[in-house]
Amino acid sequence: MKALLSVRPGGPQTLELAEIPEPQPSAGELRVRVLACGINYPDVLIIEDKYQFKPPRPFAPGSEITGVVEAIGEGVSGWQVGDRLFALMRDGGGLAEQAVVPSDSAFRLLPGFDAVEGAALLFTYGTTIHALTDRGRLKPGNTLLVLGAAGGVGLAAVEIGKAMGARVVAAVSHARKAAAARKAGADEVMIYGKGPFDAAAARELAASFKAAVGPDGAHVIYDPVGGDYSEAALRAIAWEGNYLVVGFPAGIPRLPLNLALLKAANICGVFWGGFFARNPERHRRHVSQLLDWWAQGRIYPKIDQIYSLADGGMAIARLAERSVIGKVVVCP
Numbered sequence: 001m002k003a004l005l006s007v008r009p010g011g012p013q014t015l016e017l018a019e020i021p022e023p024q025p026s027a028g029e030l031r032v033r034v035l036a037c038g039i040n041y042p043d044v045l046i047i048e049d050k051y052q053f054k055p056p057r058p059f060a061p062g063s064e065i066t067g068v069v070e071a072i073g074e075g076v077s078g079w080q081v082g083d084r085l086f087a088l089m090r091d092g093g094g095l096a097e098q099a100v101v102p103s104d105s106a107f108r109l110l111p112g113f114d115a116v117e118g119a120a121l122l123f124t125y126g127t128t129i130h131a132l133t134d135r136g137r138l139k140p141g142n143t144l145l146v147l148g149a150a151g152g153v154g155l156a157a158v159e160i161g162k163a164m165g166a167r168v169v170a171a172v173s174h175a176r177k178a179a180a181a182r183k184a185g186a187d188e189v190m191i192y193g194k195g196p197f198d199a200a201a202a203r204e205l206a207a208s209f210k211a212a213v214g215p216d217g218a219h220v221i222y223d224p225v226g227g228d229y230s231e232a233a234l235r236a237i238a239w240e241g242n243y244l245v246v247g248f249p250a251g252i253p254r255l256p257l258n259l260a261l262l263k264a265a266n267i268c269g270v271f272w273g274g275f276f277a278r279n280p281e282r283h284r285r286h287v288s289q290l291l292d293w294w295a296q297g298r299i300y301p302k303i304d305q306i307y308s309l310a311d312g313g314m315a316i317a318r319l320a321e322r323s324v325i326g327k328v329v330v331c332p
């Protein structure tokens with residue numbers, strides 16, 4: 001079977017399309033024919049050895065897929081050859097024609113749900129429902145500020161924020177992204193510049209966040225961007241607000257903690273992988289809620305572009321260059 005392999009640390013241009021043996025499922029695993037593989041920002045990091053997990057090389061990146069079950073490992077119950085599923089793989093392996101997934105990380109993809117959209121659901125919406133409910137404790141009527149609001153997790157936060165009854169303020173870097181956030185349901189949209197920012201520009205950015213959220217501030221701030229955006233956003237938080245630390249494509253920021261003191265604010269780390277490993281039952285309830293919302297049309301994975309397996313590196317490069325609206329997906 002064909003796989004797109006990371007053979008040495010480096011950018012998407014270092015990936016190589018190779019013929020490798022068909023993988024065999026061990027106990028507790030399923031082998032699937034991959035229908036689609038969703039690309040997430042961690043794929044940008046993992047091939048450069050900059051992510052928290054470092055799989056041994058060679059490995060295929062891609063950690064969420066939809067697929068059709070082809071072979072069933074020992075001890076697995078509840079699955080049959082031919083079933084469609086969507087699943088996560090912690091150490092990658094999704095950019096391949098076939099993949100092996102732990103059966104306990106797989107969910108049934110019901111008839112009527114599209115396999116490409118299904119490969120763009122779990123990572124972004126799963127992270128976000130956990131972040132907004134368990135960490136942010138978002139309540140109906142709260143103001144939610146979402147940075148990077150047209151990216152993968154960002155658009156998910158706009159939609160889930162609306163589904164939870166919040167007033168959503170979306171912040172993005174471009175007019176096209178602003179239109180996408182508005183279409184996804186954002187109540188207000190602001191466009192910020194591209195950093196890094198000097199002191200005057202940082203003050204201006206903080207003033208823009210404050211103006212966008214309004215005089216009471218944002219009760220919850222969802223930050224999957226980092227860099228110079230974080231401190232400016234934190235200055236717009238409400239009294240006792242929750243600031244969600246989600247990711248850092250713009251760099252890992254250093255925050256002056258007096259800002260947390262002055263607003264009695266909580267700075268909350270979000271680590272979805274750590275959450276679902278410790279709370280598998282709650283994770284399953286989250287996924288079930290996502291499937292209900294998807295069936296009702298309240299959330300809807302947005303596909304920017306579909307790539308072939310050979311062009312999978314281009315899909316990862318699109319995320320690195322900040323140009324994706326929603327998700328890019330690879331179909332082997």
Ligand SMILES: NC(=O)c1ccc[n+]([C@@H]2O[C@H](COP(=O)([O-])OP(=O)(O)OC[C@H]3O[C@@H](n4cnc5c(N)ncnc54)[C@H](OP(=O)(O)O)[C@@H]3O)[C@@H](O)[C@H]2O)c1
Nearest residue numbers: 041127148151152153172173224247248249250270271272
């Ligand atoms: N904590 C967790 O458990 C968890 C789970 C999933 C993902 N994440 C993290 O969340 C972040 C976003 O992931 P994603 O898959 O949603 O990525 P994405 O689709 O690429 O979205 C990231 C957004 O960040 C903004 N951005 C600012 N500076 C950027 C830069 N230099 N390069 C690229 N984007 C930049 C962009 O929005 P604008 O152009 O509008 O600013 C972009 O849309 C990543 O850091 C990822 O590792 C964390």
